[in-house]
Amino acid sequence: MAFSRSSMLALAVTSLVSGASAQLETCSNTNTFSCQSSSTNPTCCFNYPGGALLQTQFWDTNPSTGPTDSWTIHGLWPDNCDGTYESSCDSARAYTNISDILTAQGRTDLLSYMQNYWVDINGDDESFWAHEWGKHGTCINTIDPSCYTNYSSQEEVGDFFQKVVDLFKGLDTYQALSAAGITPSSSKTYTLSEIQAALTSLHDGASVYLGCSSGSLNQVWYFFNVAGNAIDGQYQAVDTLTKSNCPSSGIKYVPK
Ligand SMILES: *[C@@H]1O[C@H](CO)[C@@H](O)[C@H](O)[C@H]1NC(C)=O
Ligand SMILES: *[C@@H]1O[C@H](CO)[C@@H](O)[C@H](O)[C@H]1NC(C)=O
Numbered sequence: 001m002a003f004s005r006s007s008m009l010a011l012a013v014t015s016l017v018s019g020a021s022a023q024l025e026t027c028s029n030t031n032t033f034s035c036q037s038s039s040t041n042p043t044c045c046f047n048y049p050g051g052a053l054l055q056t057q058f059w060d061t062n063p064s065t066g067p068t069d070s071w072t073i074h075g076l077w078p079d080n081c082d083g084t085y086e087s088s089c090d091s092a093r094a095y096t097n098i099s100d101i102l103t104a105q106g107r108t109d110l111l112s113y114m115q116n117y118w119v120d121i122n123g124d125d126e127s128f129w130a131h132e133w134g135k136h137g138t139c140i141n142t143i144d145p146s147c148y149t150n151y152s153s154q155e156e157v158g159d160f161f162q163k164v165v166d167l168f169k170g171l172d173t174y175q176a177l178s179a180a181g182i183t184p185s186s187s188k189t190y191t192l193s194e195i196q197a198a199l200t201s202l203h204d205g206a207s208v209y210l211g212c213s214s215g216s217l218n219q220v221w222y223f224f225n226v227a228g229n230a231i232d233g234q235y236q237a238v239d240t241l242t243k244s245n246c247p248s249s250g251i252k253y254v255p256k
Helices: 002-016 098-104 108-117 125-135 155-169 173-179 192-202
Strands: 052-058 072-079 209-213 216-227 234-238
Touching (some): 072 108, 072 125
């Protein structure tokens, strides 16, 4: 179950960065999931208004990016519970030096992973990361600097990128499709329902958003509600809030 997998990841991450001086507040509301409570009070332990966290992925083929046998990371977006979203929430924290920040924090393994799996279609990874952080990351209220004890500059930036990568590692879209017989092909096509079934099974029974461009599958978004903060909290898979733009059949899944 993604539930327990996420809890274990959270523990692993905590111990990995235990040398760091900054720490997010410990949350006790472990059963109060975002978008499942009537509360409209954003706190360091309750994601609001962006209570639907989406781990989004790309399958880029024109040009191809990333490994031929893996999807790549798009980001982690705090959507509102109705599928609308806020963006670019704090221009003062819209950093453009993400690589420098991660390096200064000693997160070099994370940076190397991102260079392989979080790649920009035009080759400008640094701008892509800055865009994802500035547009979406700064809107996650539970990682505001005020939520840290003994905050050190840009600590939340490193926490954000690490969390996105950890979530992505638990959502191997390529493998899940492949296990269902859905493999990249220049001749075969697939139905929306068979693709949805394969990824719903990966996502603990919750439906996913599938995105197409010119009839070719190129995006998937995994929706979660979170209890606690966005870094150490429990992630629960929930159904997509956004309807697919793919045709119901004849969907191409083009090789990289
Ligand atoms: C707070 O952070 C500073 C520097 O980042 C560190 O030297 C200090 O030990 C930390 N204090 C606590 C209580 O963690
Ligand atoms: C990144 O940029 C910010 C804002 O310009 C700056 O305060 C910070 O020192 C930079 N960090 C590193 C590690 O260069």
